[in-house]
Amino acid sequence: MSDCFILLSAGKSKRFKSKHNKQFITYKNKPLFEHSLKIAQDSKLFKKILLVSNKKIKKIKYKSVDVIKGGIERHNSTQNALHFLKNKKIKNVYIHDAARPNLSINLLRKLKNNLKKNSAVVPYLNSENSVKYKNNNRINNLNRDKVLLTQTPQCFNFNELFNLYKNNKEKITDEASLYLNNNKKIKFILGDKNNFKITTIDDLKYLKSETYYGIGFDIHRLIKNKKLFLGGVKIPYHSGLKGHSDGDVILHAIIDALLGAMRKGDIGTLFPSNSTKFKNIRSKNMLMPVVKLIRENNFDINNIDINLICENPKVSKIRYKVIKSISSLLSINKSLINLKGKTVEKLGLIGNEQAIACEVICSLSR
Ligand code: ZN
Numbered sequence: 001m002s003d004c005f006i007l008l009s010a011g012k013s014k015r016f017k018s019k020h021n022k023q024f025i026t027y028k029n030k031p032l033f034e035h036s037l038k039i040a041q042d043s044k045l046f047k048k049i050l051l052v053s054n055k056k057i058k059k060i061k062y063k064s065v066d067v068i069k070g071g072i073e074r075h076n077s078t079q080n081a082l083h084f085l086k087n088k089k090i091k092n093v094y095i096h097d098a099a100r101p102n103l104s105i106n107l108l109r110k111l112k113n114n115l116k117k118n119s120a121v122v123p124y125l126n127s128e129n130s131v132k133y134k135n136n137n138r139i140n141n142l143n144r145d146k147v148l149l150t151q152t153p154q155c156f157n158f159n160e161l162f163n164l165y166k167n168n169k170e171k172i173t174d175e176a177s178l179y180l181n182n183n184k185k186i187k188f189i190l191g192d193k194n195n196f197k198i199t200t201i202d203d204l205k206y207l208k209s210e211t212y213y214g215i216g217f218d219i220h221r222l223i224k225n226k227k228l229f230l231g232g233v234k235i236p237y238h239s240g241l242k243g244h245s246d247g248d249v250i251l252h253a254i255i256d257a258l259l260g261a262m263r264k265g266d267i268g269t270l271f272p273s274n275s276t277k278f279k280n281i282r283s284k285n286m287l288m289p290v291v292k293l294i295r296e297n298n299f300d301i302n303n304i305d306i307n308l309i310c311e312n313p314k315v316s317k318i319r320y321k322v323i324k325s326i327s328s329l330l331s332i333n334k335s336l337i338n339l340k341g342k343t344v345e346k347l348g349l350i351g352n353e354q355a356i357a358c359e360v361i362c363s364l365s366r
Pocket of ligand 1: 218219220243247248249252
């Protein structure tokens with residue numbers, strides 16, 4: 001029995017008022033719906049991830065994601081998803097709206113913990129505004145401390161939700177309503193303010209993200225009888241880079257640039273060179289804790305610009321595979337990475353092919 005994350009991305013965005021469906025507009029360098037997919041996959045909490053969409057999605061770069069067609073209304077889409085999952089041994093489903101791109105792994109973990117003892121768990125926030133409601137032309141006060149604004153993901157025992165949907169004839173706006181209509185118990189847990197919903201095009205205008213820049217530099221001496229690694233890939237060459245690790249100057253400069261933008265010290269803070277624990281470590285393994293920091297602190301990489309400073313190997317020959325490797329290590333699109341080559345007129349150590357240097361600038365947003 002495993003858990004499934006269902007991402008609803010089939011809405012018609014009636015309130016969004018743009019010619020594009022909002023799930024596909026670009027938000028922080030990615031289509032809106034991709035943010036939650038990535039978080040769900042990175043959380044490693046789900047065996048199965050289901051994307052419900054009415055638009056044909058040609059290529060989905062996330063493993064373990066199935067795409068199915070949605071329905072006319074939200075509850076029809078959920079029903080399609082539940083039918084697709086029938087007989088697939090699913091224990092719990094987490095149903096999430098694509099319009100909430102700032103889902104966090106922390107909230108997913110909190111939901112999972114609460115599902116151990118409850119068959120329905122829904123995140124909520126209290127209202128920050130005073131609330132009134134209209135009843136027969138009369139406006140009444142509501143105690144805002146007793147108002148729950150529900151968020152998604154809403155999480156349920158699969159079989160229980162499946163059966164409630166099977167007998168449901170009404171139009172519902174979320175699964176919590178279906179539970180309440182049937183007098184079923186829900187465990188409400190405090191949600192996350194960042195996990196807000198993008199409803200109108202104006203919402204996007206208010207979401208000004210902060211941008212941070214980082215710079216990194218590295219140089220290593222070339223020595224015989226060592227393999228050369230640049231950007232995480234092995235490059236055929238007569239020498240390799242001397243160092244505590246594989247000496248990958250590109251990845252080391254990237255690590256420093258990313259840490260710089262996050263204001264988290266430098267590569268030496270993470271990997272002290274006097275520690276034998278990291279001896280001969282591959283630099284791509286040094287990048288992983290940095291990727292984790294980016295994810296956990298909600299940063300997105302805007303772009304990375306790299307200058308590789310050496311006489312040889314020629315950058316034009318290795319550009320494609322180096323960019324491809326960095327893109328896969330950082331899980332970002334290749335179009336966000338640029339690699340330039342620079343020779344030094346045969347001057348000095350670098351000019352004599354006794355060393356390779358690299359400088360990197362990156363930009364992150366949050
Ligand atoms: Zn280095």
